[in-house]
Amino acid sequence: MKAFCFAIDKVIPSHLASVHPMDIGLIRGYGIFDFFRTSHYQPLFLSDYLDRFIRSAAKTHLYLPYTKNELAQIIHDLIQRNDLEFGGIRMLLTGGVSDNHFTPTQGSLFIFCEDLDFPSPSKYEYGVKLLSIEHVRAIADIKTTNYAFPVWHSAIWKKEGAEDVLYHSNGIISESSRSNIFVIKNNKISTPDKHILHGITRKRVLELAPETEIKELSLKDVLDAEEVFMTSTTKKILPVTQIDDRKIGDGKIGPITGKLMEKFFEMEKSMILSA
Numbered sequence: 001m002k003a004f005c006f007a008i009d010k011v012i013p014s015h016l017a018s019v020h021p022m023d024i025g026l027i028r029g030y031g032i033f034d035f036f037r038t039s040h041y042q043p044l045f046l047s048d049y050l051d052r053f054i055r056s057a058a059k060t061h062l063y064l065p066y067t068k069n070e071l072a073q074i075i076h077d078l079i080q081r082n083d084l085e086f087g088g089i090r091m092l093l094t095g096g097v098s099d100n101h102f103t104p105t106q107g108s109l110f111i112f113c114e115d116l117d118f119p120s121p122s123k124y125e126y127g128v129k130l131l132s133i134e135h136v137r138a139i140a141d142i143k144t145t146n147y148a149f150p151v152w153h154s155a156i157w158k159k160e161g162a163e164d165v166l167y168h169s170n171g172i173i174s175e176s177s178r179s180n181i182f183v184i185k186n187n188k189i190s191t192p193d194k195h196i197l198h199g200i201t202r203k204r205v206l207e208l209a210p211e212t213e214i215k216e217l218s219l220k221d222v223l224d225a226e227e228v229f230m231t232s233t234t235k236k237i238l239p240v241t242q243i244d245d246r247k248i249g250d251g252k253i254g255p256i257t258g259k260l261m262e263k264f265f266e267m268e269k270s271m272i273l274s275a
Contacts, residue, residue, distance in 0.1 A: 002082035002113035006074050011081065019108055025094030027101060031145040032056040033092045035233055036200070037116060038084050042275045043075055044268065048200045053091055056142045062093050063106045071111075078113050088116040088234070092145070119163070119235055124261070127241025127253055128163035130176065130230075131156070132219060136169045137177075140195045150177035164230070166243060168219045169195070176230055179238070183217055184227035184256050192217050201231040201264075208263045227254030237261045 005014040025031035034053040037044050050068050057064040066074070075089060089111065096107035119128070135149060150165065154177075157165055164176045174195035175181055180202040182191045190213040191202065206212055222228060226249040228240040237260055239253040 002084060002087070002115075004078060004081045005113070006078060006109070006111040008108050008110075011074075011077065014112060017110060017112075019094055019110075020097050022097050022101065023094045023107065024096060024098060024101065024104065025092075025107065025145060028095060029144075029146040029148060030060070030095035030104060031093055031107065032060055032062060032143055033090060033145050034143055035088060035090045037233055038079055038087050038089065039268065040272050040275075041079055041085050042272050043079065043089060044271065045200050045204070046072060046075065048203065049091075052143065052198070052200065053093075056144075057093055059139075059142050060095075060144070061104045062095065064093060064109070066109070074111060078111060082113040084113045086116065088114040090114060116234065119238055123163065123238060125253070127239035127248075127251075128230075129161060129242040130164055130166040130240055130244075131160050131162040132166045132168055132244055134169060135165075135167045136174060136195050137167065137197075140174065140197055143197060147177070153177075163238075163240075166219075166222065167195075171218050171220070173217050173219055173222055176232075179230040179232040179235055181217075181222070181240075182212070182229050182231065183222055183225045184229075184254060185221070185225050187256065188213065189256065190215055190217060190221075199231055199233075201233060201236060204264065204267060205231055205237065205260060208260060208267065223248075225249065227257045229257045229260070237264050 001014050004011055005017050007017045034049050036049040050071055092110045094107035096105035098105040167174045174192050180199045189209050193214045223246050228248045230238050239257050241248050241251050
């Protein structure tokens with residue numbers, strides 16, 4: 001965590017930030033957040049992340065007292081104050097302290113700047129393993145702070161040498177705990193259509209590969225795929241070469257995944273140069 005943050009209504013030293021212990025963000029796990037990266041002091045895809053954060057607040061009945069432009073100004077100010085050339089920015093809106101300790105009320109807004117860790121280079125070179133598990137994330141289209149299940153389960157997947165999980169229910173896949181999933185079969189790209197967070201990196205990939213089919217995908221579809229990759233803010237495009245004990249394709253990064261990784265890098269580079 002960097003030196004300065006935004007807390008409720010002003011910028012303060014980060015170590016002074018606090019939240020009431022009876023906030024339903026703590027006692028009920030009810031709140032929203034979003035997270036994005038800076039590169040060369042530029043907050044990447046900021047407009048998209050702010051739109052999603054504002055939508056999430058509205059859908060969860062949480063009062064957000066700032067406009068999109070005001071949030072953007074706060075973020076740019078924090079980037080400069082924290083000299084955040086490369087890093088992460090986390091926005092958090094809590095559920096508030098309510099009379100019945102259950103109903104959302106006026107919460108607290110926090111915006112923090114952080115160091116950022118990407119997966120190791122070897123994971124982009126050789127791919128990663130996912131562990132399949134029966135689960136559907138609650139109100140999946142909202143980026144809530146309720147990560148109790150994957151936080152608890154992470155000890156299991158780490159023990160199994162996996163990078164993360166692949167959620168499925170009744171044989172139909174949805175997403176990973178913090179990433180979207182793409183599947184390639186017969187040179188055709190597809191990605192799940194339901195019970196997912198509409199990721200910003202996912203959106204960028206769909207722009208790079210507009211022929212992608214958005215449809216229902218089974219766990220069998222994934223296991224039989226020639227290539228699989230996951231997308232997220234911190235992972236960008238990360239190849240998946242194993243699910244459970246099953247290799248994907250020949251167990252190596254496929255050509256379509258590799259090409260999309262290159263295109264995404266160029267998209268990001270172009271965005272920074274044009275800023």
